[in-house]
Amino acid sequence: MRDHGLPLTGQQGQCAKCGSCTAVCPVYRVTGRESLTARGRLHLLGTELAARPSAAYEDLFAQCLLCGACENVCPRHLPIRRLTVEARSRFSFLYGRHPLRRSLVRTVLARPVLLERLVKTGLALERLPLIPRDSGLRLKLALLDGEPAAGPAAQQETAIEPDTAAAGIQYFVGCLARYLQPSIAGATRRLVRRFSGSPTVEPRAQGCCGLAAWSAGDREEAVRLAKQNIEAFESSTGPVLTSCVSCFAHLKKYGELFSDDPGWRERAEWFSRRVREFSAFMLELDPAPVFRSPGRERILYHEPCHLRFSGENREAPPALLRQLQGAVIVEPEGGPHCCGQGGLFYLGYPELGDRIFSRACEAALATGADVLATGCSGCLLQWRTGLDIRHAPVRVLHPAVLLADCLDNDS
Ligand code: SF4
């Protein structure tokens, strides 16, 4: 079995079988299946089945959101997400380079509703062909290999702002804001310039953060994309701002991709130390910006799992929303809920994703929110499509878009 250069840690054998992970797993909550929990998978990794994994075995490892809830409570501090991704990576040798993609292709072909749903979300779908072939967003949207992608020239014209400023705030735009929802990038640029006094600088060579490739077990591609981004920002110093919290969580972990390469690891860790999430960046300004809401809107902040369980920067996004005077910030009963998107998970297992989403949606609607704000590209897509299907009159916005709209009330 080829291991793609990944260390076979044997850490699965350290599981205490305590079940703490089971109690918090969103997939277990809706299925009740032990084999779909961290404890169940770690057990399977230690059996003979791991040497000759069947399609059914592989499928069990694909049905994980990589949300990190289990890691957060594991008393043995086991790197459950990494073990799951490493397992996916090894299966890919036996079952095709992208097992998750094959699963997605099967599902999407059998149930081609995803793009139909997206048509109603207000995304600039005519921009779909602009998404390059190596963007994780293509996977998330189930754009298959046969779908058109624009050539490099067209991408350059539309993707990011030209680098006209000699100095400014370095901005990692991320695929959703770059290709499909440019209003997020526009709002971020506007807010940064207004409150920091500096324009954003957006190196052309930046690409996808690589989270989707990593999640699918394609470590080679994740490393390639990480190197591309590290090099793209290496000629500058100072903070690298990003407006997507899932990109943020992944960019912060670039060092882990180079455990066997000290030179690149050092470059990756330097880059990661520079990365700032949009809300934290805004709150670090002196004075921190204050906004005025046009009415007494009820705003629900949806906390993305990637941020919630990353251990960093949890407080900043809701704190920035509280700078919006006149608005009422509401919270779902029972605390934050997983929305069931999980990067590629939703495409592979839409029914399961819908069941997880339904729980989150019920709690969200009970707050009477007018607006749901979230900074993760995957969560934004999930909430837009899910609320649209339910005809719920709740606007789903990235916090930068919500706050930039409020600037107009001040002028
Ligand atoms: S990462 Fe999330 S979905 Fe996967 S096993 Fe852990 S809690 Fe369950």
Ligand code: SF4
């Ligand atoms: S919480 Fe950790 S130690 Fe306990 S069963 Fe889950 S993976 Fe094993």
